[in-house]
Amino acid sequence: MCGITGFSNFKKSIENEFNNIIEMNDCLIHRGPDSRGYYKHKHVIFGHRRLSIVDPFGGSQPMTKKINGFNYTIVYNGEIYNTHIVKKNLLDEGYTFVTYSDTEVVLLSYIHYREDCVKHLNGIFAFSIFDEERKCIFIARDHLGVKPIFYAIKDDYLIFGSEIKSMLKHPLVSSVVSREGILDLLSLGPSRSLGNGIFKDIKEIPPAHYLCVFEHKVVLKKYWNLEAKEHKWGLEETKEELTYLLENIIKNQMVSDRGIFAFLSGGIDSSLICSILSNEFKKCNKILDTFTVDYVDYDKDFKGNEFEVTSDKDFVKIVNEKIKSNNRIITIKNEDLFYFLEEGLFASDIPAMADIDTSLYLFCRGVKKYGTVGLSGECADEIFGGYPWYLNSEDLKMETFPWCRFSQSRKNLFNDSIKKLDFDSYVKNKFDETFKDFSYLDVDSEFDVLIRKMTLLNIKWFMVTLLNRKDRMSMANSLEVRVPFADKDLVEYAYNIPSKIKFVNGREKGILREVARKFLPSSVVDRKKSPYPKTQSLIYRDLVCSKLKNILNDRSNPIFDIIDEKSVRYLLESKGESFNKPWFGQLMRGPQLMAYLIQLNMWMKKYNVNIEI
Structure with missing residues (x-):
């Protein structure tokens, strides 16, 4: 790249x-x-x-x-x-x-x-x-x-x-x-x-x-739009076609005069890519290099929740026993997550996901010591329906972004100059604009139409956000990361798989799980979705709290131009717990939100931001 x-x-x-x-x-x-x-x-x-x-x-x-x-x-x-x-x-x-x-x-x-x-x-x-x-x-x-x-x-x-x-x-x-x-x-x-x-x-x-x-x-x-087309095949034929598509996409993405490696999280998406890629390597009597992210003392700090039910480590071991890759774990210090917040910001040029970005930045920096071109599992959730909102009838019918539904709670952190802005109307207008080129079939059921709309919403918004993050954090380390699930032909095919096949057995990503059974153990195939792991370290939380306190104690900081000081101090005193809703998707609550505010101040300083409202 x-x-x-x-x-x-x-x-x-x-x-x-x-x-x-x-x-x-x-x-x-x-x-x-x-x-x-x-x-x-x-x-x-x-x-x-x-x-x-x-x-x-x-x-x-x-x-x-x-x-x-x-x-x-x-x-x-x-x-x-x-x-x-x-x-x-x-x-x-x-x-x-x-x-x-x-x-x-x-x-x-x-x-x-x-x-x-x-x-x-x-x-x-x-x-x-x-x-x-x-x-x-x-x-x-x-x-x-x-x-x-x-x-x-x-x-x-x-x-x-x-x-x-x-x-x-x-x-x-x-x-x-x-x-x-x-x-x-x-x-x-x-x-x-x-x-x-x-x-x-x-x-x-x-x-x-x-x-x-x-x-x-x-x-x-x-020049291109996702078009609805009739899907004429049953479950078995769809599995065969998806398997064929994925295997060929991965083969095509192996083109490089440098070695190829893969990211392995233990989730179904990256594990499936690693398994198919490993099979290609074995044909040439080669061993695939895979890389996994971890944090110092992560097992000690980890507490399961509705989004992160289990740690990734056990599943990485299961996959690696199956595919026999050369797996390296890149372990990140919790202190570095804090100290590299500015590098993460500079990579993205605007405040984004705080330490969620920084951890990927540090992971890519560690991987770069071993290679230059890798494959990653992003985008499967968007095109195959992997998020909770795909199978929640309330979310499907909601006229807003399911990952960004707490605009009033967001507003409370900012001062009157921001509060007077009409967040709700702006968000609703952007939501409606998404569907100006929406394509569906007259024979689609009401549920199929809702799934198509949710898929388009995810592809145009959530997926692009994650792709931006992947590009900036990897390229900041001169690392090329390819995304097989973001293949145009695969996306077109997946868009037209009927819901009864896409969510076979009533599971999110049901059809992809069925494809994966050929390549992965059942414990991995049937694992509940878990997002990119974030630290739960108190060391990191305390560093973030200390930095935010220092910012609030210096009124020359530009963030005072937009924040409500009382609300942010309350957030700080609660160590992030007062904002108990995720800022974005399943991410950015507690320390992550405080780190976001730190990055917001860094951004306004480093980029000499002048806000016109």
Whole structure:
């Protein structure tokens, strides 16, 4: 994977502004430590940071092709899993290739198909192409939003980058946060509404969209949508097809000139990926490396609850006995969860999941010592119905986000300038906007329609949030993490599996459990869902309490511009227990919420945030 950035202005020369790209590009070094490259034109300047995975010598960027006297230049971040198919089609059309990198395939695909190139790609990607012939910049993002890309259009400039921090390095992009940005952050965060970059000047290209910027017009267009189709197969045929899809997706995602490893949590999703991947390794007489997260004294501190019923450790052992992987446990110090809160914030550029992010950051940092390319189990819950709200009739009929239903409780932590904002209407409007392109069949039952709506809601919101987290925390450590369950073809297939098959035996992810029985022991297959593990350490809690107390005792801290001091002090005195509802999904209560407030203050300081309400 890589980091991309650039800017353009078709109404004036910008050649003398090259110094801006150097700073924008250098702050993405974590996304591409292996090399850097630049492209300069009278109206266009691109920057690229490369993490070399495929074709280390031939895949350098920016890459330029000259066709019929016109140059086409690309900066690209991603991995195309159907490269061989797209390449064969282009060869049949008479194109020639000088590298075996997918960068060249994407560029020639654009030259041949223009905007429709994205309809031929299956993978994870964000790329920008300068089309000299049409005098335009074309930027595209993958179908499900695995790879990020932000942009700004201001004073005839287009400015873009893989991360917000790169955008903020351009002198035209300010750190002002608008009313809509603060509404998004505090009422829906850590999710963001489609296209919202939180900062006033910054937008994000939504998943499955492309942006075309010409001298006199700008076009933002959606190129893919989840479409309802009839599912004609029964349980056994569906199991066979899902098994075939998963095995082929994982094979395709093994493409790398570096070794492949996998994350193993002991849950059904990562365990299934590890088992299939291990089978592929055994065909080559190789042993798969797997990695598991743990915390110092986690077993001693662990207390089961409605969300985390059991610890992961025993299930990791069971899976590993089955697949015979080389499993390494990355153990995180509870003190480090606190001390690295700022690194986690800087990786994401906005306050998100506090130590839930930091733990993934530290886990990826530990894994990076052993490898560069891994597979992970995110997204199965969203597409196969793994969360509690999929089988709760009240949640299914609720006209709001089931993971973010306590907006009034959120408001109570903030001062009157925030309280006057209409959280409820904002959230309801964003909820309703989700379904403007909702697709279902006339023959669908009422329950099937509700499940389709819940699936779409999860894919567009909850899943993108988790993918953002995975991308930022892994790439902050120059680690490429691939997500087999976020495959376009698999998502389309799963969307159309009828509820009676999807939830076979009355279980969440019922059909996936049936597929997994071929690969995993029953104790793992039938395990109740457990979220990403978070620390329950009193050491961590006390460090967070001490830091929040120090912040509240210094009125120069910017967080006083938005918080209700009395409510936050009450939260502190209760050591986080006074806010007894999860801030987001099944996460962020108690110490996690206090850590979020600490990160909010860090963010306002570090990014020199100016809030306009």
